[in-house]
Amino acid sequence: MAASMYRLVYYSRNHIAHDQALFASNIQKILEKSRINNQRDEITGALLFNAGCFAQVLEGPLDKVEAAFERIQQDERHGDVSLLALDPISRRSFPNWAMGFIGTSDIQAKRFAGIGASTGFDPSRLSGDEIHALLRDLAIEEEAA
Ligand SMILES: Cc1cc2nc3c(=O)[nH]c(=O)nc-3n(C[C@H](O)[C@H](O)[C@H](O)COP(=O)(O)O)c2cc1C
DSSP, X not given: OOOOEEEEEEEEEEOSOSOHHHHHHHHHHHHHHHHHHHHHTTOEEEEEEETTEEEXXXXXXXXXXXXXXXXXXXXXXXXXXXXXXXXXXXXXXOTTOXXXXXXXXXXXXXXXXXXXXXXXXOGGGSOHHHHHHHHHHHHHHHHHO
């Protein structure tokens, strides 16, 4: 029987310098490494960056998700890592994404401008369910684009 699957949601504060080129190259390195590790560990999910914060959903076997989160928490490229949810799930929300990065396309930039205007979009003010739903909706848009 396949190990039962879990979804973990957290947010954190960006510690990478605000220089755009430096940020882009760091994100690229994080995504490259994440996609290799996550594929190996049967983890899927999505990573969002906005307003100085990261928010991430990881889904997969519990032991693998926990091990990945341990590594992620020790990463000095971000801090104040706050766990929002760790729940069993019956199916994945991001089956095709070893780790999607959200927030780069024009359509999303516009969407975030809207969210930012109404809420000052700060992931620390959202629940795990809200962050999961937001990332899932953005992933569906991205796949349709
Ligand atoms: C915001 C953020 C998200 C990350 N997401 C993942 C991830 O999904 N999977 C992963 O393996 N590492 C992720 N990392 C990288 C880990 O912190 C760590 O550098 C990496 O897992 C080390 O892998 P290694 O032990 O194979 O060198 C992330 C790092 C940051 C800062």
